[in-house]
Amino acid sequence: MRPGRQRSLAADNEQETRTVxxxxxxxxxxxxxxxxxxxxxxxxxxxxxxxxxxxxxxTERTEAQMPVCFVVDVSGSIAPYVADLNASISAFxxxxxxxxxxxxVAEIAIVTFGDGASVFSPFRSVKELLELDERGQIxxxxxxxxxxxxxxxxxxxxxxxxxxxxxxxxxxxDDAGVQKLTAFVVVFTDGGATDETAAVVKEMSKRxxxxxxxxxxxxxxxxxxxxxxxxxxxxxEPTRVVSGTEIVELLDRLxxxxxxxxxxxxxxxxxx
Amino acid sequence: xxxxxxxxxxxxxxxxxxAGQVAWLGLLAAFMLSVACHAMPPSSSKGRAxxxxxxxxxxxxxxxxxxxxxxxxxxxxxxxxxxxxxxxxPLSPHCDNQSPPHSAMEAIALAFPSGWGLLFIxxxxxxxxxxxxxxxxxxxxxxxxxxxxTCGHHVSTACEHLGIEVQRMLSSARxxxxxTRRAESLTVHPLQxxxxxxxxGVPVLVRCTLGPGAVVRYGRKSHVLGSVVNSGGxxxxxxxxxxxxxxKLYFPQTLTTGRRKKLEYLLRSKLPQLPxxxxxxCWPLDLVFDExxxxxxxxxxxxxxxxxxxxxxxxxPTRATPLERHAAARFQVxxxxxxxxxxxxxxxxxxxxxNDENFLVDxxxxxxxIDTDSYQVAGFPSPVARAEYLPAELQNKNLEHVLRxxxxxxxxxxxxxFTVLMGGVHPFRRKGSSTPQRDIASGIFPYPxxxxxxAKAPAGIWKDVWLTLPFFVRAAFVRTFAGNTRGKRPPIEAxxxxxxxx
Numbered sequence: 001m002r003p004g005r006q007r008s009l010a011a012d013n014e015q016e017t018r019t020v021x022x023x024x025x026x027x028x029x030x031x032x033x034x035x036x037x038x039x040x041x042x043x044x045x046x047x048x049x050x051x052x053x054x055x056x057x058x059t060e061r062t063e064a065q066m067p068v069c070f071v072v073d074v075s076g077s078i079a080p081y082v083a084d085l086n087a088s089i090s091a092f093x094x095x096x097x098x099x100x101x102x103x104x105v106a107e108i109a110i111v112t113f114g115d116g117a118s119v120f121s122p123f124r125s126v127k128e129l130l131e132l133d134e135r136g137q138i139x140x141x142x143x144x145x146x147x148x149x150x151x152x153x154x155x156x157x158x159x160x161x162x163x164x165x166x167x168x169x170x171x172x173x174d175d176a177g178v179q180k181l182t183a184f185v186v187v188f189t190d191g192g193a194t195d196e197t198a199a200v201v202k203e204m205s206k207r208x209x210x211x212x213x214x215x216x217x218x219x220x221x222x223x224x225x226x227x228x229x230x231x232x233x234x235x236x237e238p239t240r241v242v243s244g245t246e247i248v249e250l251l252d253r254l255x256x257x258x259x260x261x262x263x264x265x266x267x268x269x270x271x272x
Numbered sequence: 273x274x275x276x277x278x279x280x281x282x283x284x285x286x287x288x289x290x291a292g293q294v295a296w297l298g299l300l301a302a303f304m305l306s307v308a309c310h311a312m313p314p315s316s317s318k319g320r321a322x323x324x325x326x327x328x329x330x331x332x333x334x335x336x337x338x339x340x341x342x343x344x345x346x347x348x349x350x351x352x353x354x355x356x357x358x359x360x361x362p363l364s365p366h367c368d369n370q371s372p373p374h375s376a377m378e379a380i381a382l383a384f385p386s387g388w389g390l391l392f393i394x395x396x397x398x399x400x401x402x403x404x405x406x407x408x409x410x411x412x413x414x415x416x417x418x419x420x421x422t423c424g425h426h427v428s429t430a431c432e433h434l435g436i437e438v439q440r441m442l443s444s445a446r447x448x449x450x451x452t453r454r455a456e457s458l459t460v461h462p463l464q465x466x467x468x469x470x471x472x473g474v475p476v477l478v479r480c481t482l483g484p485g486a487v488v489r490y491g492r493k494s495h496v497l498g499s500v501v502n503s504g505g506x507x508x509x510x511x512x513x514x515x516x517x518x519x520k521l522y523f524p525q526t527l528t529t530g531r532r533k534k535l536e537y538l539l540r541s542k543l544p545q546l547p548x549x550x551x552x553x554c555w556p557l558d559l560v561f562d563e564x565x566x567x568x569x570x571x572x573x574x575x576x577x578x579x580x581x582x583x584x585x586x587x588x589p590t591r592a593t594p595l596e597r598h599a600a601a602r603f604q605v606x607x608x609x610x611x612x613x614x615x616x617x618x619x620x621x622x623x624x625x626x627n628d629e630n631f632l633v634d635x636x637x638x639x640x641x642i643d644t645d646s647y648q649v650a651g652f653p654s655p656v657a658r659a660e661y662l663p664a665e666l667q668n669k670n671l672e673h674v675l676r677x678x679x680x681x682x683x684x685x686x687x688x689x690f691t692v693l694m695g696g697v698h699p700f701r702r703k704g705s706s707t708p709q710r711d712i713a714s715g716i717f718p719y720p721x722x723x724x725x726x727a728k729a730p731a732g733i734w735k736d737v738w739l740t741l742p743f744f745v746r747a748a749f750v751r752t753f754a755g756n757t758r759g760k761r762p763p764i765e766a767x768x769x770x771x772x773x774x
Contacts, residue, residue, distance in 0.1 A: 043600065043601040043604055043635075043636065043637045044577075044583055044586065044587070044601055044605070044633060044634070044635050044636070044637055045586045045587075045598075057591070057732070059730065059731045059732025059733070059734075060588075060590060060591065060732055060733070062584070062585075062588065062691075062695065062696035062697045062698075063696075064698075064707065064708055100579075100581065100582060101581065104585075173705070174703065174704045174705070175703070175731065176730065176731050176732065177701055177702050177703045177704070177705055177718075177728075177729070177730025177731050177732070177734075178701070178705060178730070179698060179701050179705040179706070179707060179708050179711060180705065180706070180707065181707060182707075
């Protein structure tokens with residue numbers, strides 16, 4: 001018996017009692033239509049059980065999942081932009097969290113590369129990443145903030161770690177029998193790679209063409225090797241940003257795109 | 273406590289599934305045995321040496337024929353018969369002490385004067401296995417501790433099921449499981465096969481976009497628009513000064529002459545309504561014009577409750593709680609949904625864009641159908657859809673120029689009913705799933721039913737939840753989803769009937 005589960009069950013029962021009261025009050029106000037069916041009892045709980053739905057168990061998720069991975073250069077030279085990068089990734093997460101479908105669909109991970117490369121934050125559902133107050137209102141995200149401390153730019157390693165991470169997640173979806181949407185990879189870098197990138201970039205572009213990945217390469221500042229970024233994604237031109245405000249605006253647009261894909265990508269032919 | 277009961281329940285469900293499979297196998301075996309015995313050809317007896325090379329059914333026949341008809345033998349005599357033969361007391365000239373029975377089956381055959389005895393055994397076995405199957409389906413096969421607690425209830429349920437199932441099999445099941453033309457024959461306006469050539473038409477020129485605070489006119493009065501309630505692919509829905517009404521304003525690119533023609537057709541028509549205990553269809557009530565007098569959208573009644581999407585989340589079964597929790601609510605919502613869609617079909621209207629955001633569900637489980645302007649009426653197509661509700665034949669089609677059929681609507685509605693009854697999970701989700709579109713195109717429905725294997729069912733509780741659904745509801749889902757079911761899908765009215773009895 002896990003204590004967490006006990007607590008959530010107790011909370012659930014309490015919630016149910018409360019919601020029945022709420023719904024009874026609501027139904028009393030609906031005189032227009034409820035007169036003819038007074039015998040009908042309230043059967044639908046009125047509020048969503050956030051604490052139960054933010055489950056880490058993949059098998060209990062009902063929506064198709066879309067992994068979104070931020071691949072961030074944390075070499076020392078990017079230090080002036082680090083605060084904006086952290087803030088805009090959090091804002092991205094909050095924007096998805098405010099959409100009822102996107103928060104069920106998207107998962108966010110962060111990979112950092114500098115002297116080496118590592119998974120800074122593994123894939124977690126947006127719903128799981130949202131920080132809630134006692135009333136259930138969203139007050140922030142649980143995403144950790146990264147620092148820029150590296151001396152080198154191991155972009156090749158970073159991309160390799162990203163591909164492995166996304167592949168592993170897709171395999172986990174397969175095992176759990178979860179439907180999956182095309183993964184999003186957003187790459188931020190401010191300079192040229194100090195390691196070998198040709199092979200991994202080729203592999204990445206291959207997966208883009210196969211429909212497994214959408215890659216959004218973003219050059220921060222004016223010193224970036226655009227050829228590498230362009231080779232990563234044959235379908236998406238790299239974007240150059242030169243200020244923190246531009247990063248925030250760009251991720252805002254990107255969150256709108258992800259929301260649209262999570263909710264409406266499956267909608268066909270909305271007018272022509 | 274919760275987790276313990278959850279695990280117990282998982283085991284139960286697997287046990288049920290196994291018992292069900294065994295029961296069906298037994299049933300099949302008994303049936304074949306009885307048929308084999310009944311169909312034995314009366315043949316003349318031949319020599320012993322020849323008999324050894326014959327199929328076993330001929331051996332039965334000869335053994336039976338070889339006996340002098342009556343005296344009929346009792347079961348006891350039959351049991352001792354092989355010993356008697358072995359002891360050198362031949363019962364007939366052709367059944368000497370050198371012909372011991374070849375198998376237990378032959379021994380049974382020897383014990384009875386004709387195939388009728390075996391037919392009787394077959395019938396008894398058939399009845400027994402049938403009872404076991406029904407018991408498995410009625411959750412009778414549970415661990416003793418739980419069975420003791422709920423035995424009385426289950427026995428009465430089993431008896432009730434026995435009667436109801438037989439009735440269903442003879443009458444309503446025929447409609448559930450076989451494609452019929454019943455829904456079509458009920459249509460008041462026959463379904464058209466060609467889309468209206470003027471749809472979607474040309475855009476109407478407007479001066480500016482409208483938003484909250486703008487003044488619009490409908491009925492005979494002017495009204496101030498409130499905040500935006502929802503925004504979709506075709507337009508925005510806004511509050512208005514009357515709290516019971518909402519206004520939908522089309523985006524300029526979708527504000528076309530064809531859409532206005534469709535709305536005017538709807539406003540002229542006598543549209544079907546739902547009983548108050550089922551819910552309401554929020555039909556367009558009037559056209560909405562801006563201050564310049566240009567048409568901008570329509571006004572409709574505000575639905576109550578929340579989107580089906582979020583209601584599904586609330587009713588979702590979890591591993592931590594018993595699977596039956598909220599099952600009654602799920603069934604009630606599904607029943608109301610099926611009734612509402614069947615009401616539309618009865619007058620030849622197809623909902624078209626059926627999805628979990630176009631239904632509101634209130635606290636009493638009543639359904640409110642919104643987005644009614646996108647329904648397919650007469651020759652006006654329903655131009656939008658979510659791909660996870662489209663059958664394989666409509667995937668990647670331009671729906672502005674293609675009319676849906678009752679058959680494709682049955683698929684969409686069944687997907688909707690499946691997600692409601694299963695707590696939000698898509699029917700084609702399985703081990704090794706891809707995107708919903710590709711899963712639908714594959715036609716692989718992963719859940720077990722009768723001889724269908726459930727090996728590809730998604731991990732987690734979903735197979736267990738599936739097994740809690742009534743037999744005929746499962747059968748109808750299989751009929752709708754498994755393989756290429758185009759033209760064979762059960763009508764929604766049959767769903768409404770089947771769910772009403774569940």
